[in-house]
Amino acid sequence: MNMQKYENSTIEYKSLKKVVGKSADLKDLAKTCVCLANAQGGYLFLGIEDKEKLPPKEQKINQDEMNTVIKTLRSLTDSVGLVNPEIKTHENGGEYFIIQIYPSMKTIATTTDGRVFIRVGDECTPIKGEELTRLAHEKGAFQWELVATKIHISQIEPQNIEKFINEIRSSDRVSDFIKNQTDLDILEYYKLVENEFLTNLGILWLGNFKQRSKLNYPITVQYIVYDEDEKKIRKVDWSLNQYNPKELLLEIEKEAVELNYSFELPDGMFRKQIRHYAKDVVRELLVNAFVHKSYTISGDIFILVYKDRLEIKNPGGLPLGITKDNILHQVHRRNPHLIDTFKALKLMENEGSGYDLIYEKLSLDGKRYPKIESDINYVQVTIYSNIIDNDILQIIDYISRHYKLNQKEIIALGAIIRNKKISGYELSKLLQLGDDRLRSWIESLVNQNIIITEGKTKGLMYMINPKILSSVEHDLRPSLKTMEEPHLKALIKEDLKLHPKSKISEIHSRMNDLDISYLRRVIYKMVESSELLREGEKKNMVYFLANKK
Secondary structure, eight states, X not given: OOOOSSOBTTEEEEOGGGTSSTTOOHHHHHHHHHHHHHTTOEEEEETOBTTTTBXXXXXXXXXXXXXXXXXXXXXXXXXXXXXXXXXXXXXXXXXXXXXXXXXXXXSOOEXXXXXXXXXXXXXXXXEOTHHHHHXXXXXXXXXXXXXXXXXXXXXXXXXXXXXXXXXXXXXTTSXXXXXXXXXXXXXXHTTSEETTEEEHHHHHHHOOHHHHHTSXXXXXXXXXXXXXXXXXXXXXXXXXXXSOHHHHHHHHHHHOGGGGOEEEEEETTEEEEEESSOHHHHHHHHHHHHHHSOTTSOOOEEEEEOSSEEEEEEESOSOTTOOTTTTTTOOOOSSHHHHHHHHHTTXXXXXXXXXXXXXXXXXXXXXXXXXXXXXSSEEEEEEEOSBSOHHXXXXXXXXXXXXXXXXXXXXXXXXXXXXXXXXXXXXXXXXXXXXXXXXXXXHHHHHTTSEEEESOGGGOEEEEOHHHHHHHHHHHSOOGGGOOHHHHHXXXXXHHHHSOSBOHHHHHHTOTTSOHHHHHHHHHHHHHTTSEEEESOGGGOEEEEOOOO
């Protein structure tokens, strides 16, 4: 296995000093093994200095000491599968060894003194009480993907296999190494096939409707639209299992026309379209419902469209360790192999849960952040169609056009603009960050003078720089008196789109600050160039856009 640059949810680095010798702490290492086993499994790189991610150049591994470590870890844990390690030599000459930890598929891994932990993101979280019940549910959901069925690969329609393989090989998210494997090897790599028999996951992707119907709880979806009195006015359901996950996602997006509605808002002298629900946000929420659904309990995915909000509800609670208060940063994959296929097919964000993208898009559109509700049986996410305040939208739109910001900075900026003035404590809480991590999110905003601070330490407050607000005001309300002719022409066209067959006096009444002789002169030019048409006589003359094909 190649050395990894960063510690993540499946990899942990430990110095040799923490493994052998006087300062060794194998009980703590056993806890790490339990964490990984209860999640997705993982690897311990032992003999690696955490900061450099390298072994010391002169470091040598003693075979007997390595054997003692693995023996001790096995004695300190229950239901943890540890692979016998081999000594590795880094290109710098230093030695280290790797212990692979299998996920505990059917049982809960524990330390021998009865403690239970699970890896969530890069943290080891203790589990007790009701959470043990949830962990048991998680074990069933994790196992579901890999359960082999009695359906042989020869029973699968060849065009279904060909389509999936072609999509994998054409994806720029899949390595050339995988693309160059045989069709069967690719299916086995993505856990769709085991010993030539389809897994549950394989049936979900490659099966026909009869084969999918034999799964206990395949993906079934109800799409329901309500009127302003919250009476049901339209319903579509997908319960016949005729689509694989990608096909179903695209079918929902095609059918859910209400999710394509938009507002038309003033944008300086023009108009701007803002969708009720950004396409990327809807896609990410639908994908999350698919990949984080519990496939071991009954229930449809519900997509509920109200006048002011969209609710998406799926069976199964949030993955263990994930809450509405840490969902921006924690990563725990309930159905990791289903997620891998969605990522490979470019149907979801490459890392994390996608909530960073959701928060970014909602910030840019001046919308409220999602409302997340969850218990052991369901997760419901609500997003809202209405813009909080047009001024918020205009400010963040101006800043995003004039400054280069990354995703973190856009989310932080959106939070500050919404609150006008906010303390560091409240901002950290809103962004689900510890105080020590807030700096990386806002440092560039402060350095660029987009936001300014007031007070010190616990009284430190953040707000938008008033000079930015002045610039926004100027940018949004340019003087009509000095407007250049091309811009005025564009404004006239926008006006006549909304008010066709208007007199010059009527157009002028909607442009209070403009000299009417200048307006008349530009309109006459637009008639001569056939951009506008007119009808009527003298005082009753009206103007409208030419219908050019």
